[in-house]
Amino acid sequence: MKPTLKLNKPLSHLLAIILVLFSVQLAAAPYITKIKTPSCVTPGKSSIGITGRNFGTAFKKKVVVYSGRTLIGMEVTRWSNRLITAFVPQNNLFKPGKVFYLRIQYKTNTGQMRNSNGRRAFSICPQLIINSTNRRTTIPLRTRKGSSGKTPSPTGDSGETDSTEYTDIDTQNTDPNNPDAIINSTGSGINSATVRQRTAPPPTTQKVKRQQKYIPRQVMLTSKNMQQANKLYSVVLQQGYKVISRRHYKGLGLVLTILRTPDGVSADQAITSLRAQYKQSAIDRNTVYTLHAGKPESLKYMQRINWSTPTATCGKGLKVGLLDSAVDTKHKAFRSRNIIQKTFIVAGTSPASRLHGTAIASQWLGNSKSGIAGVIPGATLYSGAVFYKKNKQQLTNSNLVISGLDWLIVNRVDVINLSFGGQRNDVIEKSIKKALSKGISVVASAGNGGPKGKAVYPAAQKGVVAVTALTVSNKIYAYATHGHYIDLAAPGVNILVAKPGNRIKYVSGTSFSAPYVSAALLVLKRKKNLRSHHSRLRWLKQKARSLGTAKTFGKGLLQVPGACRG
Structure with a gap:
């Protein structure tokens, strides 16, 4: 009789379980x-x-x-x-x-x-x-030139941990509206088959600050409705994405989903993948924008846009929209003025200084008794506070701007003023197109990047009116960005404005030239033959006083004869 090995039941069961787990492990x-x-x-x-x-x-x-x-x-x-x-x-x-x-x-x-x-x-x-800093780099991808194309992302941006300008953020513990500090603003690589020696940029008298471009590892994606957004939700979760927020915007007619990319996947890579999957959606980063206030040059200012002294009713019945910092509505310059303000900054985030928004609001609504005479004192201002403070910078991002745009569209404003800029963003572009399709004029500052600065958005977006700044002698503002997207020029150097705390101040920058064009487009809406945005803009371009090349001055200095006579 052959000997047999007998195992007690507990041991045999244990071996069976081990074998099953091992086979599953191998199979998987x-x-x-x-x-x-x-x-x-x-x-x-x-x-x-x-x-x-x-x-x-x-x-x-x-x-x-x-x-x-x-x-x-x-x-x-x-x-x-x-x-x-x-x-x-x-x-x-x-x-x-x-x-x-x-x-x-x-x-x-x-x-x-x-x-x-x-x-x-x-x-x-x-x-x-090998580039001039002795860092090993590769030849970057070919990029498109010109202000009409998309602003290329930094060369060699293989992931936020290496080449982005921001540190990573923890969406579980950090406000997604609030990007972290800048790390590095330099790109890498040499864009030519024949390597040329890079030359240093010419020195300037203005200190150049590092500028944030986007919130790391955040991607924005639009859907037509919530049903489509729900389908997207189930798919992206399987792919390793985390949904930071999702919101339906009635005014814009879309659902906006903000995603955090999977570990090891940069925003650029995620966008490429998602665009291939969802070709009907607008998909882009959560872009960061900065205000276009600049450095004053002198202490003289005169009205040069042929705008007659307005009465208190100038602009009455019309609505002008502003996305900026908050406005100091208690300033004496705004006594008896109509201001409706809403903040989009979430709790726990430091709001930006009220200086920029207060200054622009006073250009429109200023009470002459306060020392600031506004050009459309009878208009109603819808002010959306979208800027926050981070590391001594005044910033906003695409998510906040879209929330503000939706609010302005729902309230049926006539003109929207955007005195800030950044990189091109498909989701912002789609939102602005929606505003334009509803007959709302959108005006933006051209930027303070200097003559060789890159085109900034939304000013460079088709359909948006881009405005540059002039000195008191009608020369171009020293720090104004040049480009073929410039439409008009207006005073923007040493403008006397309201400052929070019942004070006044002189300011400069393309931020403060855009409001004059916004006001002009607003009051021209009263003219019977200028009902559409395109007809009003065409009228302004025809009346503008030519000053030089279109790349610098656009059609020239804004002129609005008899726009707001009592």
Whole structure:
């Protein structure tokens, strides 16, 4: 009789459970069959296609590259069960000509970190361009030129942790409206096959501040209705996104969803992926905007736009909208004036100084007895406070601007003034188009970036009236941005305005030239033959006094003869 090994029941059950768990673990383990790469990989530019099986979702998984005992995380732009696309970030460990091995790292049901079967190799391109700061960089992607195209994102922006101007934020503990501090404002790379030596920009008398561009790892996406937004919600959660907020805007006729990208995925990569999936939606970053107040040049100012002294009823029955800092409505300049104000700054966030918004409001509604004479004192001002203070800067972002635009559209204002600027944003652009489609004029300041500054948005958006600033002698303001998107010029240097606390102040900048054009478009609405925005703008351009090149002055100095006579 053959001897047999008998196991007691508890032990046999334990072994069975172990075998089942082990088989499940093996079955679920990701396996890489091959990778698709260029002949060699350029960090900061190349992506790798990874095919295989059992990839599942990106939850508790990541694509890594081994460099000795060091792991380099790859930035995933697509993740499905059989295909992963990963972007190769810039990293000092990626030495030219070296070979590296790629795997998927995942967490088991027991919490252990394991590597996928089937590692695959790729090589780094043997030659890298060295820029003037001796940092290894790659040739950046080709960018579009001109103010009419989109402002390109910083070269080599492989992820917010390396090349963005902001630190990351924790959406669980931090207000999503409030971006963190600037880290770095320099791009990397040389945009030419023939490498040319970069020259330093000419010195200026104005101190140039680092400027924030967007909130890191936040992506905005529009839907037509809540039903479409709900479908989007279920899909993006499976892809590893976190939904920060979702809101229906009746005035704009859209639902706005703000997402936080999955770990290791930059905003640029997420936008590329989402645009491919949702071609009918406007998708972009949560862009950051700054005010266009500048540096005064002298203490003289005269009315030069042929605007007759207005009566107290000038603008009565008309509504002008402002998205800016809050207005000091208790200032004596606003006695007996109509101001409806709403703040969009959430609790716990420091509001911006009221100076900028108060100044613009006084250009329109100022009571002459206070020393400030407004050009449309009878109008009703709808003031949306969208600017907050962060690290001594006055900032707003796309989310707050969209909330403000929706509020102004719902209240049927006639003109919207936007004296701020930043990068182009598809979601903001779609919202402004909605306002324009309803016959609302949108005016924006051209920017204070100087003659060689980049085009700023929303001023450079088609349909928006872009206004530049002039000195008392009708010369261009020294810090005004030049560009083919400029429509008109107006006084913008040493303008006497109200200052919070019943004080007055001289201010300069394209921020303070835009309000004059906004006021002109508003009062022209009373003319029977100028009912549409386009007819009013055409009239202003015909009346404007030519001063020079269109790139600098647009059609010239604003002239509004007899616009508001008693």
